Amino acid sequence: MKEFTVVGKSIPRRDALDKVLGTATYTTDVKLPGMLYAKVLRSPHAHAKVIKIDTSKAKALPGVKAVLCHLDIPKNLFCSSAAAYVTTPPVKGVVDQYIFESTARFIGDEIAAVAATSLAIAEKALALIEVEYEVLPAVFDPFEAMKPESPTLHTEPEKKEGFPEYPENNIVGNKIPPVIGMGDLEVGFKEADYIFENTYIVDAVKQAQLETHGAVADINSEGKLTIYSPSQSLHPTKRIVAEALGLPLSQVRVLNPPYSGGGFGGRIGCSAKSEVITAALAQKARRPVKLILSRQEDFIASDTRHETFATLKTGVKKDGTLTARFIKVIMNGGAYASWSQDAPGVLASTAMPVYRCPNSMFEGWTVYTNRTSAGAMRGFGNPQGMFCVESQMDEIAHALNMDPLEFRLKNISRPGDAVPVPFPLVTTGLRDCITQGAEKIGWSRRVEPDRQKSTKLRGMGMGVGSHVSCSHPFHVDYSTCQLILQQDGSILYSTGVPDIGTGTSTTLPQFVAEVLGVDISMVKIVFGDTQSTPFEVGSHASRTCYAAGKAAIAGAEKIKKEILEYAADYLKLPEDDLDIAKGMVYSLSNDNVKVSLGEIALQAHLKTKQFSCIGTVPPTNALPWEAHFAEVEVDTETGQVEIIQLVAAHDVGKAINPAIVEGQIEGALSMGIGFALTEQYQIDENGRQLYDTYHKYMMPTVMDMPPMETIIVEEHEPSGPFGVRGVGEAGLVPTAPAITNAIFNATGVRVNQIPVTPDRLLTALKNQKGISTVREDEEIYAE
Secondary structure (H helix, E strand, O other): OOOOOOOOOOOOOOOHHHHOOOOOOOOHHHOOOOOOEEEEEEEEEEOOEEEEOOOOHHOOOOOOOEEEEEOOOOOOOOOOOOOOHHHHHOOOOOOOEEEOOOOOOOOOOOOEEEEEOOOOOOOOOHHHHHHEEEEEEEEEEOOHOOOOOOOOOOOOOOOOOOOOOOOOOEOOOOOOOEEEEOOOHHHHHHHHHEEEEEEEEEEOOOOOOOOOEEEEEEEOOOOOOOEEEOOOHHHHHHHHHHHHEEEEEEEEHOOOOOOOOOOOOOOOOOOOOHHHHHHHHHHHHOEEEEEEEOHHHHHOOEEEEOOOEEEEEEEEEEOEEEEEEEEEEEEEEEOOOOOOOHHHHHHHHHOHHHHEOOOOEEEEEEOOOOOOOOOOOOOOOOOHHHHHHHHHHHHHHHHHOHHHHHHHHHHHHHOOOOOOOOOOOOOHHHHHHHHHHHHHHHHHOOOOOOOOOOOOEEEEEEHHHHHOOOOOOOOOOOOOEEEOOOOOOOEEEEEEOOOOOOOOOHHHHHHHHHHHHOOOOEEEEOOOOOOOOOOOOOOOOOOHHHHHHHHHHHHHHHHHHHHHHHHHHHHHOHHHHHHEEEEEEOOOOOOOOOEEEEHHHHHHHOOOOOOOEEOOOOOOOOOOOOEEEEEEEOOOOOEEEEEEEEEEEEOOOOOOOOHHHHHHHHHHHHHHHHHHHHHOEOOOOOHHHEEOOOOOOOOHHHOOOOOEEEEEEOOOOOOHHOOOOOOOOHHOHHHHHHHHHHHHHHHHOOOOOEEEOOHHHHHHHHOOOOOOOOEEOOOOOOO
């Protein structure tokens, strides 16, 4: 195996010093000459038609330079997420938004906006806008929304023949339910000795990234827009803005400034419409415009994770072998499509490959309601799906009197297995993840406590999962980069991938440095700018190291070949006798022959030669693997759950930068704790968001973090660059079920809805039956 010099090393992050010193620039820091400040007027109603709007008083206020509403903007439907612009045929992307709406579909919907010389004037101007609404019936529950008598929130999608059972009202986008699976369910259930059927509920949660949504738009004398944005996908965002405003793509530039204060899926596309709103205001005022959402606006007017309702029916033999599984999911999409057309299929494609089940089928869809739109959030459907799958796996193991760990080892997928995803399962380190994680947490200590002797009970649980390493072939997903050898021997590496806090501005240059045999300091990176980088779909779907890393290697190999071809002529040696190391081109056969890359570049320059190339490769995909373990202590008097320790074992293929990989996993674990125990995005009976600030929304803090152990497993993935698999999202996937399964082990009570808040747990303990399993065919129950 090749010995790496740069790859696999925990090289310090390039953004670390800027962030520690407070000199890093974010969108909120951008200040341009003559800049105006924007504020947005939002609907106070969950569903209402704008009957009349009068902006004259706002326009007359001194200091106000632009006021816009639905009467003033192009009537171009668009989607503020990138979803509609990366959807592959024959499926069509859903475009269902205008910059400003004449019908509000949730509390917080954008009705109008102003740009003024100060925030105070902008806020005063908002109060001067007079709006007359016709309040319409609202619906918040997806099951109610599907009924024919419920209000239809958007144009009804056409029904596809052959699916007469498909509910017609308020379904997002897809004309048929996204059915995914393999085998024959009827045969599989007939082969089963036992059949388990369970229903699970996952509450909506928020990304709650540190930097609120926002953008700054500038416009030049030719009408070209330059937009500073924290977007995770700059090139697709460029297209969103262009289509919303009816502009050629060449008239829009989108760039990070260069840092983004977190994304977690909420910025795959626009940052809560900020880019299109500021662009429209800049066009009107002919001046730069800045819009930064307040924390409250961020909570109520940007995408959440999908509230999910799932029913799993699973057949199993007496020896624990799975024979059949049917998963049916309904997801709450909220007011606009965002990523909702894709969410059910992603849930299926990530939840179903984990276990060998020859007869498996999934059916699901997402429903419009008058809630804040749901979209992408770290894991995108997978955390919901695996909470359900792993909860039921634990219940089945308990019912069969099997060790949950052994039950999983018996059924996990293996290399070469048929899986219901459109790419092969080539390698997997899941077995190693399970065994190493179990050893680290001390799984052999796991017992059922004596629940009569104490009100504080300890338990241990586990969960496993997979994910993806990019979004191919479900979406357009490819990376392109440019490499230039500069005259000092350094490499200028340009990529459209942003660095949203994941360390990509460090790890991607490691790929280039490794291939070219140079020190990492000699690779200079330009990133996150549509004007100076070739097309790049962005940072999402755990794809950056896997997909952008492949392009980086491809580009580095091409420019290396160009350099060696030139050096062969320059040194009068055969090309195959040359290589590059430590920034020097050297002879393999003669230690005395070597020349620096700087000298090669300069000599080529003097002969009108520039070393430059584009790196791009056809997309592929691969499954990462993970197993998480939790030990908890439950106070049965208060319902409080204390996490004693967490262990996370991940097969990442190859850790390009182990410290960054560990940081990604540990950050995901902290989000998983909130997902399992405290975080929930709820509304009142009128659709008003209840938790709209950090003070109300119960995210875990540093004081809630238990001891965490990260184990990196490296099972080489042949399709990945240097064997890499995706890692960014996988750490969130099995955390919640590991915790809730530990609660079950401690208490004997199952709560089938997360978060497991104290009141939910106390109710379950009081009932002493949980909210749990239905059985058919045999005298067996998962308690």
